[in-house]
């Protein structure tokens with residue numbers, strides 16, 4: 342049976358060129374970038390080249406990029422690092438109710454250190470309203486952290502407006518850009534950002550490699566002490582193969598972005614149109630227009646999402662319900678609750694996230710598979726009236 346992968350928000354396969362670029366750094370180029378001999382210099386140059394490639398993707402300076410182990414660590418570093426370093430100025434943080442756990446749990450942990458956190462609500466489409474941000478700002482607000490695009494429903498936030506407000510009020514502005522880096526254009530300057538988190542494995546790079554952009558001059562303290570690598574921001578010998586892979590992935594993403602996002606958008610339209618037209622009592626979660634080109638999040642009444650996933654898996658289609666991180670818990674998705682879905686409605690959700698290898702034929706096959714699975718499940722469903 343052929344297998345179709347449509348869960349790219351959970352992780353992506355390595356691009357073949359990325360793997361190729363990484364291989365020498367697992368074998369003959371094993372130097373430690375801190376060493377002064379030729380082995381070390383070779384590794385240092387590779388890390389610096391990757392830094393330039395990641396910076397270019399965000400319109401940042403290479404000196405503003407710090408390598409980490411991924412999105413989770415970048416979020417931890419940005420939020421804890423900025424909060425702790427600036428706590429004399431204030432102890433109030435603003436974020437949203439739909440963030441990834443890598444932000445939500447960090448904020449929760451900071452409340453145990455005496456910080457106060459405001460969680461902004463979102464609209465039915467998953468948008469943060471600028472008025473709500475304005476209202477939440479206090480004298481002692483030191484940081485606003487609003488994700489760029491949501492990993493479950495794909496809604497893209499109005500960062501430029503929020504960035505302008507943060508700039509006027511002299512509040513640091515961080516975004517979790519793990520779902521947007523490499524998928525839609527990001528310009529940290531026009532968005533008014535002070536910090537931006539990204540992760541390699543969400544953009545056809547390796548797992549365990551990520552980066553934090555931190556604007557020059559932003560006051561932050563490291564959360565990991567040691568030998569002072571990454572200019573004191575992130576101690577620990579650099580993951581050279583991972584960093585090289587991340588750099589190459591960033592470069593490829595930038596080169597392909599215009600063409601690839603257009604292609605994703607058209608596949609999204611194709612699937613969305615077909616499913617909503619042919620499957621009764623179905624809807625799309627998230628914003629109809631301001632959404633990632635690759636994200637579809639459907640709701641199906643009288644359906645239990647986990648069962649739908651298993652049916653699809655049996656037909657070779659890999660998708661998800663809620664998010665990969667919460668799929669092992671039975672609690673309703675905090676994102677779908679935040680946009681106002683009832684627990685029953687949110688349990689009938691299906692997230693399809695498209696990627697580089699997906700074709701029109703695969704989309705058509707997946708549509709059919711969803712149709713058949715929903716039909717079969719509804720025939721058996723006890724949730725259905727009559």
Ligand SMILES: *Cc1c(COP(=O)(O)O)cnc(C)c1O
Pocket residue numbers: 350351410411412413414441443488491492517519520540541542543549551
């Ligand atoms: C995947 C993801 C993360 C975590 O990144 P890792 O590299 O897996 O730690 C953080 N935020 C968002 C929005 C994500 O989708």
